[in-house]
Amino acid sequence: MRALGPLVRVTVQSLLGRRRILLMLLLVALPVLVGLAIRLGGGRADAAVILDTLVIRTVLPLVALVIGGAALGSEIEDGTVVYLLVKPVPRWVVALAKIVVAVGLTLVLTVPPMLVTAVLIGTATGGSLGPSLAFVLAAIAGGAAYASVFTTLGALTTRALVVGLAYTLLWEGVLAGLLEGTRFLSIRQATLGIAAALGGRDPDVASLEPTVSLVVLVLAIASSFVLATVALQRFQVRAGD
Amino acid sequence: MTATPPPAPAPAPVPTRPAPAASVAAIELEHVSRWYGNVVAVNDISFALGPGVTGLLGPNGAGKSTLLHLIAGLLAPSAGQVRLAGRRPFGDPTVYRDVGLVPEREAIQPYLTGHQFALLNAELQGLPDAGAAADRAIATVDLTEAAHRQIRTYSKGMRQRAKLAGALVHEPRILLLDEPFNGMDPRQRLHMMTLLRSMAAAGRVILFSSHILEEVERLAEAVLVVYAGRLAASGDFRSIRRLMTDRPHRFTIRSSDDRRLASALLGQPAVFGAELVDGLLAVHTSDFAAFTRALAGVARDARIRLFEVAPTDDSLESVFSYLVRR
Numbered sequence: 267m268r269a270l271g272p273l274v275r276v277t278v279q280s281l282l283g284r285r286r287i288l289l290m291l292l293l294v295a296l297p298v299l300v301g302l303a304i305r306l307g308g309g310r311a312d313a314a315v316i317l318d319t320l321v322i323r324t325v326l327p328l329v330a331l332v333i334g335g336a337a338l339g340s341e342i343e344d345g346t347v348v349y350l351l352v353k354p355v356p357r358w359v360v361a362l363a364k365i366v367v368a369v370g371l372t373l374v375l376t377v378p379p380m381l382v383t384a385v386l387i388g389t390a391t392g393g394s395l396g397p398s399l400a401f402v403l404a405a406i407a408g409g410a411a412y413a414s415v416f417t418t419l420g421a422l423t424t425r426a427l428v429v430g431l432a433y434t435l436l437w438e439g440v441l442a443g444l445l446e447g448t449r450f451l452s453i454r455q456a457t458l459g460i461a462a463a464l465g466g467r468d469p470d471v472a473s474l475e476p477t478v479s480l481v482v483l484v485l486a487i488a489s490s491f492v493l494a495t496v497a498l499q500r501f502q503v504r505a506g507d
Numbered sequence: 508m509t510a511t512p513p514p515a516p517a518p519a520p521v522p523t524r525p526a527p528a529a530s531v532a533a534i535e536l537e538h539v540s541r542w543y544g545n546v547v548a549v550n551d552i553s554f555a556l557g558p559g560v561t562g563l564l565g566p567n568g569a570g571k572s573t574l575l576h577l578i579a580g581l582l583a584p585s586a587g588q589v590r591l592a593g594r595r596p597f598g599d600p601t602v603y604r605d606v607g608l609v610p611e612r613e614a615i616q617p618y619l620t621g622h623q624f625a626l627l628n629a630e631l632q633g634l635p636d637a638g639a640a641a642d643r644a645i646a647t648v649d650l651t652e653a654a655h656r657q658i659r660t661y662s663k664g665m666r667q668r669a670k671l672a673g674a675l676v677h678e679p680r681i682l683l684l685d686e687p688f689n690g691m692d693p694r695q696r697l698h699m700m701t702l703l704r705s706m707a708a709a710g711r712v713i714l715f716s717s718h719i720l721e722e723v724e725r726l727a728e729a730v731l732v733v734y735a736g737r738l739a740a741s742g743d744f745r746s747i748r749r750l751m752t753d754r755p756h757r758f759t760i761r762s763s764d765d766r767r768l769a770s771a772l773l774g775q776p777a778v779f780g781a782e783l784v785d786g787l788l789a790v791h792t793s794d795f796a797a798f799t800r801a802l803a804g805v806a807r808d809a810r811i812r813l814f815e816v817a818p819t820d821d822s823l824e825s826v827f828s829y830l831v832r833r
Binding site for chain 2: 268269271272273276280282283344345346348349350351352353355356500501503
């Protein structure tokens with residue numbers, strides 16, 4: 267476990283590229299700007315819907331995808347992961363470090379703007395801040411799950427960005443609303459389920475029961491960790507490398 | 508006027524910790540093959556290596572990198588068995604306590620400085636004083652002046668040295684280097700060769716790949732020649748060199764009287780064939796040195812003028828091909 271610290275440090279350094287961070291900052295500024303516009307426009311009663319659309323459906327998975335997909339994927343792509351793997355460090359420690367950093371950076375980048383947006387929208391009409399804060403707390407759990415899954419995706423495929431976008435837009439955006447069974451494999455639905463439970467409301471028709479939601483998110487994180495470990499244990503350089 | 512290159516600096520203190528007693532075969536391959544679909548990259552290779560410097564020689568695309576990746580545990584063999592420091596390296600990270608690897612690929616974390624890279628390697632090796640080990644490794648590869656610059660600003664040769672610093676920071680018993688001299692200038696090359704030689708003298712096992720015969724000649728005591736995925740020859744470098752030199756050679760000659768020259772040359776013991784092809788005389792010889800010494804004398808005695816003499820099969824490729832056929 268002594269290797270965890272250096273691995274976390276080098277992963278943070280690798281992800282803090284100027285262009286990537288600029289792109290992320292622009293992305294997370296979006297809900298704040300929309301929140302500000304709503305606030306200046308006199309507010310709206312459906313704060314939860316706006317937070318769902320802006321944050322859970324859009325910003326959270328995209329930030330997690332860019333950060334998580336690169337945490338391991340970019341090092342595998344450019345070959346520098348070899349320097350981490352030819353060390354007497356159990357591969358699960360490498361997988362853990364990557365997931366910890368992806369989750370941490372995703373939350374650092376998304377939670378503050380989410381909080382600001384929640385305050386701007388939630389209190390605009392003099393209503394309670396409770397449901398909006400519940401969304402933020404749920405988004406923390408959802409963000410951790412998204413980042414874990416996308417980190418593992420980066421270890422499994424060189425097309426993590428495309429697969430991640432397809433999952434977010436097609437699976438979660440379209441199929442989860444049409445086919446009931448697919449909701450159990452939707453991080454968004456689980457996040458909404460937790461948000462509904464924390465906000466003291468019944469889950470929306472589309473979202474999952476709170477307990478099921480929690481199980482889905484915990485399973486997503488745990489299975490991502492196991493799969494990333496297995497992928498690193500079976501890692502082989504590509505032909506021509 | 509010839510420019511004299513500055514003398515290579517004396518290598519910084521090479522890791523002086525004597526290598527732990529290496530087993531007779533620190534690296535052992537038994538009938539190892541590796542294929543990708545229908546393409547065979549490594550074909551039924553067996554050998555065992557102990558302490559000293561061994562050169563893995565072969566043209567580009569011969570399978571050298573695949574072989575080193577198999578040895579380093581970065582590829583699983585499709586058939587056969589690889590043993591590194593007595594263990595199967597694929598899927599066993601503990602083996603890397605004894606092993607340092609310099610991959611061929613130039614990529615190296617560009618956002619780190621050379622020192623940070625060496626430090627990261629030392630920390631991941633779990634060394635008690637990682638900072639001091641990183642300093643030593645950086646000094647050993649003569650990178651101290653640039654140690655605190657980001658690797659993205661390094662030249663190719665500096666990157667190679669940074670990679671080497673990372674590989675030897677824990678003073679490994681076994682060092683695997685894939686084309687380590689790529690991009691190095693002659694001075695750095697000399698420095699690295701001196702360094703590797705002194706490490707081998709301390710009992711370490713060093714296997715390096717190269718497609719340049721002269722590099723292997725200058726550094727390696729033993730050599731493994733790989734061609735088209737197969738082990739074409741292995742053993743003491745001098746015997747392999749002799750095999751390469753003593754193989755049949757073919758020369759094309761243009762002279763004032765090709766037909767008469769052919770007849771005169773056939774009287775030479777080193778010549779075993781001559782033919783006239785496309786207006787040129789093609790001569791086959793079994794002894795490169797003896798033929799080249801005798802040719803001028805034979806031509807002079809027969810009063811024939813030589814216009815052109817060219818060896819036609821002296822490329823490294825043809826040398827390897829010949830070794831495989833033997």
